[in-house]
Amino acid sequence: MIHRGFQAVAVAFVLGLLAVLVWKVVHNPTSPVIRAEQSDTPIPAPLFTKDRVNGTGKLSLSSLHGKVVVLNFWQSYCAPCTAEARTLSTSAKQWAGKGVVFVGVDEQDLRGPALKFIRRFDITYPIVADNLSLTSLYGVTGYPETFFISPSGEVIPLPPTHDSVCNCTQSGHVVGGASAATLDAGIKQARTA
Helix, strand or coil, X not given: CHXXXXXXXXXXXXXXXXXXXXXXXXXXXXXXXXXXXXXXXXXXXXXXXXXXXXXXXXXXXXXXXXXXXXXXXXXCCCHHHHHHHHHHXXXXXXXXXXXXXXXXXXXXXXXXXXXXXXXXXXXXXXXXXXXXXXXXXXXCCCCCEEEEECCCCEECCEEEEEECCCCEEEEEEEECCCCHXXXXXXXXXXXXX
């Protein structure tokens, strides 16, 4: 009985710490992208050059200037990432050749599981490997999260949009799995920015 009581107290303590962390991230963002989203202001996208997971060489965000970029942060062992993967793959193919490029940022993953994930969902858009260097720049707090970058290279805040996948309202950027409708809305918003 004492052991279960101790476990309950420990779990409550951990949940309390998690709640404080979430509150701090939401109310005191350190990421310039998140601060800009909260004020509904586009901001230059933090640039990067990263090794490709599903190809050779590196990919530089600056090389995509002039196109809308859908930037999706994910991990191969993340259940919500798995749930949205097919939607992203399908949307990327639908927008291909229309001035839109999807880029996946695979966070803290081994190459083998990442490649298996990419093959499983027939992902043909570029995937780069990252070890948390981009998460603080973009203000990523979990996976998946998706940002929209205009052809001029600015992160575009989404207006409040209802997302059927999470049955919630998304604004700023997509937190959690994205629906095809939310991806389309973000792309259209970035195109007109």
